[in-house]
Amino acid sequence: MQNEYRMTFSKVFQEVLMRFLFMFGEGCDKDQLPLNNFDYLHARVCFNGYKRGCIGILAPVKLCIEMSSNVLGTDMEDDICTEDSVDTLEELANVVCGQFLTGAYGDSPIFSLSPPLVSETDEIAWSDIVDSDDSLAFMVEDTPTLIYLELEQEVEV
Amino acid sequence: MSYNILIVDDSRTTRMVISKTLNLAGVPINQLREAENGKVALDVLENYWIDLVFADINMPEMDGVEMIDRMSKDGLLKTIPVVIVSTEGSQTRIEEMRSKGVKAYVRKPFTPELIKNIVEDILGEKHAERI
Numbered sequence: 001m002q003n004e005y006r007m008t009f010s011k012v013f014q015e016v017l018m019r020f021l022f023m024f025g026e027g028c029d030k031d032q033l034p035l036n037n038f039d040y041l042h043a044r045v046c047f048n049g050y051k052r053g054c055i056g057i058l059a060p061v062k063l064c065i066e067m068s069s070n071v072l073g074t075d076m077e078d079d080i081c082t083e084d085s086v087d088t089l090e091e092l093a094n095v096v097c098g099q100f101l102t103g104a105y106g107d108s109p110i111f112s113l114s115p116p117l118v119s120e121t122d123e124i125a126w127s128d129i130v131d132s133d134d135s136l137a138f139m140v141e142d143t144p145t146l147i148y149l150e151l152e153q154e155v156e157v
Numbered sequence: 158m159s160y161n162i163l164i165v166d167d168s169r170t171t172r173m174v175i176s177k178t179l180n181l182a183g184v185p186i187n188q189l190r191e192a193e194n195g196k197v198a199l200d201v202l203e204n205y206w207i208d209l210v211f212a213d214i215n216m217p218e219m220d221g222v223e224m225i226d227r228m229s230k231d232g233l234l235k236t237i238p239v240v241i242v243s244t245e246g247s248q249t250r251i252e253e254m255r256s257k258g259v260k261a262y263v264r265k266p267f268t269p270e271l272i273k274n275i276v277e278d279i280l281g282e283k284h285a286e287r288i
Contacts, residue, residue, distance in 0.1 A: 020266035072173055084170050091168040094215070095265045098244025107248040113215050115167065 001134050001149055008103045009055075009149050010136055016096050017140060021067045021088075025140040030130050033137050033144040041086065042121040043093035047101060050109035053151040055097045057089065058121055058129060063143045064089045090116035100149070159187035160280060161205065165198040165212040165224065166242065171265070175211050175242065175272065182273035184280070195224030202234055209279060214243040214250070225257050238279045242267065 001009070010027055017025045039061045046054040059067075064085035069076040071088055093116045101111050126146070129135045135148040162179065164172045172191045179186060190205060192198035196219040198212065214221040221241060228234040238260040251262045261275045 088170045102246035110247045
């Protein structure tokens with residue numbers, strides 16, 4: 001990931017966490033990511049227009065429930081937080097994607113965004129994304145979380 | 158006077174946040190209805206009296222742009238104020254939506270205060286029209 005995008009992406013993710021979910025995220029070294037389990041969800045949103053690419057967020061299920069609890073203002077034990085945890089992660093990815101695009105390319109270009117997709121992930125997928133130059137690591141409320149930005153290379157004609 | 162409000166967004170979380178925000182802001186609500194895309198929203202609009210619509214742009218099946226285009230072709234539906242609540246921040250897109258008659262454009266993530274101020278402005282105008 002280019003340095004200018006890295007800074008914008010990281011800043012946008014932290015700001016959206018704070019403003020949308022009332023959570024604090026701090027960038028950390030990928031080598032120092034503690035992992036206790038692989039009960040993780042992976043949200044992905046792709047964009048098309050002036051540039052093409054995808055962003056993704058990998059967060060533990062428990063953190064997604066906490067996100068849902070924060071945004072809905074309900075107790076984490078409430079069933080609705082579990083039911084809505086996937087939806088909340090989808091919306092987080094959607095908002096981060098939209099904010100990143102204006103942060104990186106300004107407010108003139110129009111992009112179309114794909115509906116966010118969430119899937120379960122495993123240790124292999126996690127390791128692949130950790131090893132990728134496109135990913136950044138964060139501790140969100142002391143929980144390891146990954147984000148990534150994949151930009152399609154432009155072909156010179 | 159209380160109002161009938163429709164929230165159109167494919168994210169249930171966002172629909173609930175807008176709903177909570179309206180309640181916290183003390184907006185007098187008679188009925189609050191929800192739709193997960195433009196197609197469902199048009200069904201609601203054809204069957205129920207709605208005073209104000211909050212709508213996302215990017216939604217599966219029918220997006221917010223098509224929904225607004227269809228509303229603008231209907232003599233009654235085109236009079237209903239629409240507020241866009243979207244993650245999109247393109248000024249080109251915002252101007253396009255305004256040219257279609259959208260009353261306000263709110264970018265996600267939003268603050269409750271912003272939603273409250275917009276509702277007061279729009280429903281205040283609407284209230285004045287009714288007197």
